[in-house]
Amino acid sequence: MSRSETGRQVIAILAAQALADPAGISDSDRPEDLGLDSLGLVEAIFAIEERFDISVPFNPNDPDQAGPEDLDVSDIGGIIRGIEALIAAQRPVGRE
DSSP states (O other): OOOOHHHHHHHHHHHHHHHHGGGGGOOOOOOHHHHHOOOHHHHHHHHHHHHHHOOOOOOTTOOGGOTTTOOOOSSSSHHHHHHHHHHHHOOOOOOO
8 A cells, every 4th residue: 555655654653652563554553453542642643743743633532522623533544634634734825
C-alpha cells in the first residue's frame, strides 16, 4: 500500500509513541491495537500538532463521543485522513 508523506509521518509518530515498527501498522489498526492507551494517544496527537503546526480537534476525555469537528481516532486511517484534511484546510488558496 502506498502512503502519502503525511501518512508516513503520522505513522512514524504513532509508532514511536507505541514503541512499534511502522512497517507493521495498517490503516485498519486501532490505536489500542498498537498498545496506545488514552495518554499515549494524547501524547501522539500533541506530537502531530507540533510536527505539522496544526491544532487537532480532539476530546481526550471522551474520544468515543467525538463531535463532527473532532478527529476520528477509531483507526489509523481515520487519523491520517483527518490530519491530511486539517493540513489542506490551512493551506492558503492557490498554493499547493
